[in-house]
Amino acid sequence: MTVCDRLRPFGTTIFTEISRLAAEHRAINLAQGFPDFDGPEHVKQAAIEAVRAGHSQYARMAGTLELCRSVADYFSREAGLSFNPETDITVTAGCTEAIAAALLGLLNPGDEVILFEPYYDSYRASVALAGGVPRFVTLRGPGFEFDPAELSRAVSPRTRAVLVNTPHNPTGRVFTRGELQSIADLCLRHGLVAIVDEVYERLVYGGPSSHVRLASLPGMAERTLTLSSLGKTFSLTGWKIGWAVGPAELSSAVRAAHQFLTFAVSTPMQHAAAAALDSPPAYFDELVTSYRSKRDFLADSLRRIGFTFRDPEGSYFIYADHRPVSARLGLTTDVEMSKHLIERIGVAAIPPSVFYEDKAEGSKYLRFAFCKKDETLAAAVERLRSLA
Numbered sequence: 001m002t003v004c005d006r007l008r009p010f011g012t013t014i015f016t017e018i019s020r021l022a023a024e025h026r027a028i029n030l031a032q033g034f035p036d037f038d039g040p041e042h043v044k045q046a047a048i049e050a051v052r053a054g055h056s057q058y059a060r061m062a063g064t065l066e067l068c069r070s071v072a073d074y075f076s077r078e079a080g081l082s083f084n085p086e087t088d089i090t091v092t093a094g095c096t097e098a099i100a101a102a103l104l105g106l107l108n109p110g111d112e113v114i115l116f117e118p119y120y121d122s123y124r125a126s127v128a129l130a131g132g133v134p135r136f137v138t139l140r141g142p143g144f145e146f147d148p149a150e151l152s153r154a155v156s157p158r159t160r161a162v163l164v165n166t167p168h169n170p171t172g173r174v175f176t177r178g179e180l181q182s183i184a185d186l187c188l189r190h191g192l193v194a195i196v197d198e199v200y201e202r203l204v205y206g207g208p209s210s211h212v213r214l215a216s217l218p219g220m221a222e223r224t225l226t227l228s229s230l231g232k233t234f235s236l237t238g239w240k241i242g243w244a245v246g247p248a249e250l251s252s253a254v255r256a257a258h259q260f261l262t263f264a265v266s267t268p269m270q271h272a273a274a275a276a277l278d279s280p281p282a283y284f285d286e287l288v289t290s291y292r293s294k295r296d297f298l299a300d301s302l303r304r305i306g307f308t309f310r311d312p313e314g315s316y317f318i319y320a321d322h323r324p325v326s327a328r329l330g331l332t333t334d335v336e337m338s339k340h341l342i343e344r345i346g347v348a349a350i351p352p353s354v355f356y357e358d359k360a361e362g363s364k365y366l367r368f369a370f371c372k373k374d375e376t377l378a379a380a381v382e383r384l385r386s387l388a
Contacts, residue, residue, distance in 0.1 A: 034371065047272035117361070166211065
C-alpha cells in the first residue's frame with residue numbers, strides 16, 4: 001500500500017518535521033506557530049462548565065447555535081456584516097478543516113484556484129485533494145505586495161476561486177484596502193468565489209494597513225467565504241475550533257464536505273468558544289499590546305545579529321532574509337540554515353521554500369514565531385547571539 005498520487009508530492013508537513021528535529025536536538029521552537037503559554041482563564045472556565053453541564057454528545061452538524069450566533073454577532077460588531085446563524089455559519093475542526101471543506105465543497109476536478117505564494121502549506125494540498133489546479137501569484141520581497149497584472153493573468157476560463165490570507169502567514173503582511181479592492185474587482189469581473197483565511201484578524205500592530213474584511217467590500221458579501229478560528233486570538237490552538245462564514249449558497253458547499261470530514265466538532269469547546277467571542281474589548285487590546293512587545297524584542301535582536309526584514313504588520317511571525325548571516329557561515333539555502341540553527345545553535349525556525357512552487361524564491365528566508373513567553377524569546381536570542 002502506498003500514499004495516493006494526490007498526496008504523495010506533499011510528504012510530511014514541514015511543521016511536523018521541524019518540530020521533531022527541534023525536540024530531538026532540544027532546540028527552542030520558534031518554528032511552529034503555537035504559543036507556549038495558556039489561553040485566558042475565563043475561556044478555560046467556560047469549557048469546564050460546559051463539560052460539567054453535560055454538553056458531551058454530538059453537536060449540531062453545522063455547529064451549536066450558541067456559537068453560530070456568537071460568530072454572527074462578532075461579524076456584525078466588527079464589520080457590520082449580517083449573517084444568519086442557522087444557514088450562513090459552519091463550525092469546523094479549526095481553520096485547516098474549513099479550508100479543506102471549502103475547497104472540497106466548491107471545486108469540481110479541473111477547476112482552478114489562485115493562490116498567493118508563499119502560502120500556508122495546507123492550501124496546496126487541499127486543492128489537490130479536491131482535484132483542483134492551482135495557479136500562483138507571488139508576493140515578492142521586500143514588501144511582499146502582489147502585481148495586479150500578474151493576478152489578472154492568472155485567471156482562465158477554468159478559474160473558480162481565489163484564496164486570500166490576510167494578515168498573511170508567513171510574511172506578516174496585512175493586505176491594503178487597495179489590494180483587496182483589486183481582488184474584489186477581479187472576482188466580480190470573472191464571477192469568482194473569494195475564500196479568505198483571516199485567522200490572524202486580531203493580531204494587527206498598526207502601520208500602513210489595518211485589517212479590512214474582503215467580504216465587507218461592495219458586491220463581495222455574496223461571493224466570499226471568510227474562514228477563521230479560536231486558536232490564534234485566544235492562544236488555544238489545540239482546541240481546534242474554527243468556522244466558515246458566508247451566504248447560504250456557499251455555506252451549503254462547505255457543509256456538504258464538512259459533514260463527511262468531521263460531521264461535528266467538540267461540543268463543550270464550542271460552548272467555550274461562544275464565551276470567548278464575547279470577551280471584553282480590553283482582552284483584545286491587551287493581547288495585541290503583548291504581541292507587539294514580543295515582536296519588537298525579537299525583531300530588534302534578529303537585526304542586531306544581521307537578519308534583514310520589515311517588521312510584520314500582522315500575524316505572529318517574522319519573515320527574515322537570512323543571507324547576511326548564512327553567508328558568513330558558508331550556507332546558502334533556507335533548509336541548510338534551518339538545520340544549522342537547530343543542530344548547532346539550538347533554535348528552530350521554519351525554512352519557507354516549501355511554501356513556494358519556485359523553491360528558489362523562498363530559499364533566502366526563514367520564518368520565526370514570536371508567540372512565545374518572554375523568557376522563551378530571551379533564551380532563544382541568547383543562543384542566536386553566537387551568530388553575530
